[in-house]
Amino acid sequence: MDQTGALDALLQEERVFRPLPQLVIEANINPHQLEQAQRRAEQDPLAYWEDAAHELDWFKKWDRVLDDSNPPFYRWFPGARCNIVYNALDRHIETANKNKLALIWEGEPGDQRKYTYYELYREVNRFANALRTLGVAKGDRVVLYMPILPETAIAMLAVAKLGAIHSMVYGGFSAKVLRERVADAQAKVVITADGFYRNGRIINLKALVDEALAGAGAECVETCVVVHRVNVDTEMHEPRDLWYDDLVRQERPVCATEVMEATDPLFLLYSSGATGKPKGIVHAHGGYMVGIARTLDWVFDIKPTDIFWCTADAGWITGHSYVIYGPLVAGTTTVMYEGHPLYPQADRLWDVVARFGVTILYTSPTLVRMLMRFGVQYPRKKDLSTLRLLGSVGEPMNPEAWVWLYKYIGRSECPIMDTWWQTETGMFMISPLPISLLKPGSVNKPLPGIEADVVDAHGNPVPPGKGGFLVLKRPWPAMMTTIYKDPERYKKSYWEKIPGVYYAGDVARRDEDGYYWIQGRADDVMNIAGHRIGTAEVESALVAHRCVAEAAVIGIPDKIKGEVAKAFLVLHDGWQKEFETAEDLVAALRAHVRRELGPVAVVKSIEFRESLPHTRSGKIMRRILRAEELGQDAGDTSALEDPD
Ligand code: WTA
Secondary structure, rough: OOOOHHHHHHOOOOOEEEHHHHHHHHHOOOOOHHHHHHHHHHHOOOHHHHHHHHHOOOEOOOOOEEOOOHHHHHHHOOEEEEHHHHHHHHHHHOOOOHHOEEEEEEEOOOOEEEEEEHHHHHHHHHHHHHHHHOOOOOOOOOEEEEOOOOHHHHHHHHHHOOOOOOOOOOOOOOOHHHHHHHHHHHEEEEEEOOEEEOOOEEEEHHHHHHHHHHHHOOOOEEEEEEOOOOOOOOOOOOOOOHHHHHHHHHOOOOOOOEEEOOOOOEEEEEEEEOOOEEEEEEEHHHHHHHHHHHHHHHHHOOOOEEEEEEOOOOOHHHHHHHHHHHHHHHHOOOEEEEOOOOOOOOOOHHHHHHHOOOEEEOOOOHHHHHHHHOOOOOHHOOOOOOOOOEEEEEOOOOHHHHHHHHHHHOOOOOOOEEOEOOOOOOOOOOOOOOOOOOOOOOOEEOOOOEEEEOOOOOOOOOOOOOEEEEOOOOOOOOOOOEEEOOOHHHHHHHOOOOOOEEEEEEEEEOOOOEEEEEEOOOOOOEOOOOOEOOOOOOHHHHOOOEEEEEEEEEEEEOOOOEEEEEEEEOOOOOOOHHHHHHHHHHHHHHHHHHHHHHOOOEEEEEEOOOOOOOOOOEEEEHHHHHHHHOOHHHHHHHHHOOOO
């Protein structure tokens, strides 16, 4: 179950890092307040979350904090009316935040755009009006297939302002994946860009959209809005395609914010599961905004002078919760960077930090490991003294990377918030606070109001130091409300694996001090550079190739990306007629997967086999292949047998 190969290091990790006294004094939540909050949350978790909800603006307050009459379909703040965009934008226009920078954006070539809260508010209103003219109304689905642009944030907020539901599809997914998601969501509008800059090249995004929308299933799309970003010839299909600039030019910068039920959906975000079909994770306005506002404020200790930079792409949950919604609800300044972190060289990140005076940097272990490889001369050349907090998410952070980040980027002064959470949880669940004692590689302890546990397949807690399944034992406000159009699957995949608790799909361990250590996924989901990719998705892409009879894909440890995909294939006879050598076939298969799934799903190595191991019922036993690959005894995984 050790996905990163760093388990030995984790097991031996005994270092503890204390926060500097000054930091404890200045923290929004001091140790005494934390203790009080924990006590309150233990005695009355709903009262704890109700306090958090009172810090936000509502059109009408709730009848109850939580309706748990039909588990696991928990309804947070039923009876309340709100709109997250009111909290992210509208209310700031009435305060000193009005003229504060909301968004700093930098393009890969070095161009910049900055928006105050007032300017962002106006842009969102104009685009919301344009969308309304296109017929977008409450409950409609709008798919965003966007790179990192200011318009990405503007589009999300504009859609939500109208009460419509956005569904972002990460730009690293293929046209085919985009089409499937557009079809599943039955989207009326797709918003995209002509292209974007990545590692010095122009990626032509609109061409992929054209391919996606030409296929069966995408007939639901009436309009495609295209943001102009790069100078490329872009085919516009009339009357479907419209330029963003043409649309907003005449629109007024005032637009009413739709009054939503707290339980109304805000967005869908598709995420990989153990089967080939991605799940449309649904989040609702009320609970989601309470959850992300409270967790961002406490974990990242937001101050009026902060410049907050989360390096995640807006297409993942981290981008939704902590690049866009969370920081804007908090009234802080959020940074977005379009391009590759190593472009034009390995100091780009540090350069951005220095130029904007970033105070909080929230990033991923893969990026840290990548930058570590280039050595300390790059960060040393830049002034990183504005940084006061660091953060990590998406995959287990090995202690070596943790200590490097702490020492060379954080000057041994900035605590690292290693936050554990998921698309499904919407918000941080297990994480330190700036005042916590830190152990490198551990995600610390559950936040107040969160009850987690490490259990065996029957739900019995396992003793300290032993691996088990990570579960959550109580609903939390930013939790997903369901899987889009598939409530049964929501019930089955999260709440029935181990009855009565939320099954996260991760393997974890808790030490004697109650600190959690995440070891990796328990299911057939890979975590490649912090991106969730189902083995089944890659397998079905591979068997769609005419030469492949059967495919099994597993994740294997990788020094930089944490995990990479390896495929075992049984070929159809006659592939030699098409390809001269096995290398040619491998290259063709790699290109094929890229076309089917997109550049996000890289298959690192491919091995041909005469046959694959099967269970009696015919299921491929990936676990045997994994044990073989890692030189382990295939029998010794029984302690962590999937509860299925
Ligand atoms: C993994 C990303 C170790 C975990 C927010 C989880 C982590 C999956 C951490 C969710 C962390 C997330 N340490 N592993 N701090 N944070 N994970 O849905 O396996 O893209 O189940 O959400 O990432 O990935 P997702």
